Amino acid sequence: MRGSRLKSSLTSSIRPSTRRAGALLGIFALTTLLACSDTGKDGGNGEGLAILQDAGIDQIAFIARAKRLDVGDVFQYTSYSVDPKSANIFKLSSVSGGAEPEAITPFGTGEWPKADIMAMDVSFDGQEIVFSARLEGDSNYNLYRIRIDGTNPEEPGKEGPALIHMGPYDSVFPVYLPNNEIFFMTNEPPEAGIRQFRDEYERGLTAQAAVIDKSGGNLRFGPRNLSHRVSPTLVTLGDDNRGQILHTNWDHLNSVNEGNLMVMNPDMSGGAEFFGKEGSGVANSYLKPRQVNKDQFVAIATARQRTFQAGALVLIDRGKNEATSQATILTPDVPLSKEPSYDKVGRYYDAYPITDGDGKLTHLLTSWANGPVQTDVAGGGMNEEGVDYGEGAGPPDFGLYVLDPDTGKRLPLVNDTDMWEVLALPIGKARPVPVVGATPTAQTPEGTALIGALNVHESSLDRVPGSGTYRVRVIEGFSTEEGVPDDFGLTRADGAILLGEAPVEWQTDGSFAAFVPEDRPVHLQLVDAYGLAQVNENRWFSSAPGEQRFCGGCH
Template identity: 35%
Template sequence: MRNSSRLTAALVLVLGTSAGHAALVGCSSDDSTNAGAGVNAIVFIKRQHTVATAQGVTVDVAGGNGQVLDYERYVPGGSLVMLSPARPDGVLKNITADFPTADFNGADVSFDAKQVVFSMKKDENDHYHLYTAQLTEGSDGKFEIHQRTGGDRDDINPIYIAGGRIAFVTNEMYTPMGTRADEYEHGRVVTQLATISVDGGDADRRLASQNLSHTVAPFLRYDGKIGYCRWEHLGGVNDVKLFAANPDGTQMVAVAGQHGKPSNSLFTPREIEPNVMIGIATTRNRTIHAGAIVKIDARNTQDPVCMDPKVRDKTGHACLDEEHATFELLTKDVPVGNGPSAVGRYREPSVLPDGRILVSWADGPVNDLSEQSATPPDFGVYIFDPATQKNQLIYNDRGTWDLNAIPVVARTEPPVIGDIVSKNQDPGTPVRIGSVDVTRTSLNTDNVKGGKYGDQGVSLDVALKDAVKVRVIEGFSSEAAKGVTMFGLTMDEGAAILGEAQVYADGSWLAEVPPYLPVHLQPIDKFGMAIRNQRLWIQGMPGEDRRCVGCHEQRSGIGAPRLGQNPTVAEQHQAEQFLMPIADRYEMPWAVNKTLYPDAAPKNLVQNVLNAKCVQCHDGGANDPFAGKTYTFTATTPATGASSSYVIPYLDLSEKPVTVYYDRKVATYPASYVSLFFPASMEMGMGNAVPTGDMPPKWAIVNNARESVMIKKLNVKAADGTFAYGTEVMHPEDKGVTLTDDERAMLIRSIDVGGQFYARQNTGFVPFGGDPVAPGQKY
């Protein structure tokens, strides 16, 4: 690990004791003196988990444990407190004593250490809103508190940023899609970045572009950008990575975790020096968002300017290299999975002025076992020393979770980054996306197979030379498909093709897309097949330019000339316009479930093509070469432990209903959809299921049409007359039925964009009109 010795040396064990606050022993703790955190005060949140009523005692562990990202859990009886001095014998003051039924979710101390911002839900009928409090008591012994946000939405995880503003995350809806609603984990709303001014509150509220899943735990970076944790769900990708953006939401960049990490998710980081962070490595779910402490180094160590702070800080040199970020687990005995821990788990680290780590820690398994035994983990405030693997007690109330501890010390305010997206700008102004040269990539370890590349494949840089277009795919989730929590037998979200931009001779392409919208990209060859499926959502603010050098260029290398200078061929031709209304965007729903959606009248139904051109020979009848061939899929339902078997046709392209088990649910789809996608989908979301019988090939591999057996059998011809798979034979050969080029293209696109059964068009979605954040506009 780079430069870890200085941090480790600074993390000196300080011993302490507590009168009335017993220390827990896990990694081991030592609390023999009253030495503390070395600061005059700390603030932290006390969250309740146990409620006693006339009906009995209720322990709410699942409220935090079951949520993939915790922001809706509410248990009354919490408080925001200040401990002064910051040691076990310090005096505890309740800043929010006037709100006895409140719960809290996030806090931060201002740059001058005179104020705290926090998220509070006053009672069960309230939402989480932002408040500020002065950290000096008034003559009446109370702390002056002001509410800063309100409305029918939840605002959590606030932090102070430069220029008198506060950044946070919110589940407010503000696009024609409505409130973003996670599909994979079946949540109903997700959170996105927002800011307000300290003085103006909601009157100066700004909203950043939307991700498809949760954005949480923002943190302040040395350069004034907002760092944050982003749950990335895009097909088979399902984790939490670190990103950063300007305070106005522009120039979103990856920070760490995109190219490997020691856990599924990186959570609640804090920067300890430029591009070096302390955070939590965890699975996030089933662990109450606790895990191991990890040091993350995302500096560009190959650039001497970046490693010399005397030079770097004067020049403002960009030193981030997320592609080569490294990770050091400081609590090596703490598991990063969701199994029970023998040494407890940690939450929400923050760094003290002397370099030591202030954390919340709980002993015990800190996972589902806590829930099953109705024994909540006991999070207290500690200082952790990685050299000795010991925790020094600062404060622990056994009746609450003591979380989010922050030192009350003045700190340097970073530079203000100018707002290039005025709140008065037309919110419909397009975003420009594109590449200087799509063939430039650092991902040459990626192997592209199928078609002309054969079974052995070629490196990505070679394959990208065949790119003739870039497909731009909009993502949406269950907010846009009524009654849908999975889009079919794949992990992919809803999808619509906004357009396919031409790649010019110099490798450049350029397009304009709607702002705020999550999209991902696929460079495609002359046969219309994806060369690579980008597994990262990108989005932009109104009027923003999100062009890059190449198809993931080397972050630590020397880039191309500045955009706008030596204009690319794409710039000379101007940007292609992919700005059609929602109803006109190209979707490929498979069929219509008339029972659920009797009024849906979608276009581009895949089943219509199969009915017209394929079922004559593939319906299980006399003309079907695979008639009677099936395999059986046996799955155990986790909730009941009972086993059920499902018979799947080898290849049947008709609409006859077939019931199947996938991703913990039983559902019925047309035989065509099941028989094509299920062989490859069995590798995901199947748990302990076992297939037996006549196993078919992988007819349709999600996001990979070129290796799908069906597409290889159909073959496809490019405009120049060449064939994708060498042979000039195109199925169905001499059977008298011929698929058109457009029909073959539809089947290829359907597979490449995610193999979804459901879409907006076949579920009756109607976009919100007018102002999506107006009263009553909530799905």
């Protein structure tokens, strides 16, 4: 820890399973904070564990991965490092042996290579973990499953994880679905001969939605966004507890460049806006959302870049729809933009909500780093604005804490100063399995979907005219996958081509309908009698084959 502030700590070795005790002892050592930390607000490990136990959380699992500088913006997902040591998934008990995290995965021990682990999820029965890892010597992140006792779910009694899906493409952000399926994001093209979209800035292959059986079969791809989709989680919405995938969608079109929250059905159809697009947002991007209760969700609010994919914590009250939703900033001292954060303020990487018996948020199990959590400060040198940060402060140090959002008090749980402890989740107990609803479909020509609006003049967009709209123009987007040079002219916008125009029932109800190609990102314009655009919808959307997507108006 930098500076002259005092920190009382205890270094305790991780308690391994007896089968690999000799290999792990001496390799892993987590610094478990047991007294006051450098923030001046923090208490001890025992108090934080007691809060978990009181909430019915007997065990948690978390990822410890090497600290790094090359995270990129909030949509990048392939940052890899195994230096100074391998990533692993650990479990920590709040009931017994709480100060001694125990390794679930065996990477970097025995014959197992080192690995980097970027995301994970816990099964509905609480006994299994699916995760995305890149092993040393591999070129991609692949999907694995492991039981929380460290054994292979496909081969009972065998130590170590089961590989369920592998490259030559990256498979990341896995999430358990009902019916023994796993949702994840991948840069794999949906079929041979189709090139994957590339994002407008780094030209990285975009992460898109896919579903696979938990044993690795029946791979399916969803309709694609023109840029990345990241940080998915399974939530339940509505009185019927419909399962939905809540995720971050990179919206980039002309002046729009932000990461907003959207939902889709578990079968990857029915994409809809959730938070951030209707003027309800408080920041540029929202990451790693988690459901608190029926109506509330917690997420990271931050800038698109330079923040190590960390930021402030916000509590989102969903309301009836996105237009009526609002967010409360739980950590008001944390910057929402890309400037460096401050000492004793830092930034939060993720958060899992802890609630009382009535579902009210009481605490957050969170990953937090102190100081200037910002890539310019960490990496050093001259930034884009001409500020020289010298040799750089090095990467931030994310550790696990229990946060009281009312007082701002952080109770430290685990912190290895060589690693990031992130993405903690409860394990060992079952959780409800959501309902998987049916997706509206229509009889459409092969390879198409049906889109439309009941009245194009009823819209959440600004400056929508009350009349005079005669057609809806449908525009398809594309990127460098089509062989276009890296820049798209002075606008720095993605490529676009006119697909066609659909007539509006301008003399009656203002409705329109059109068949559009499947898996093609499109956006719409309202057009007047002279062929001039009245309003430009600045969001891309795409549809699955046979999907029916109708809105009340154009937005």
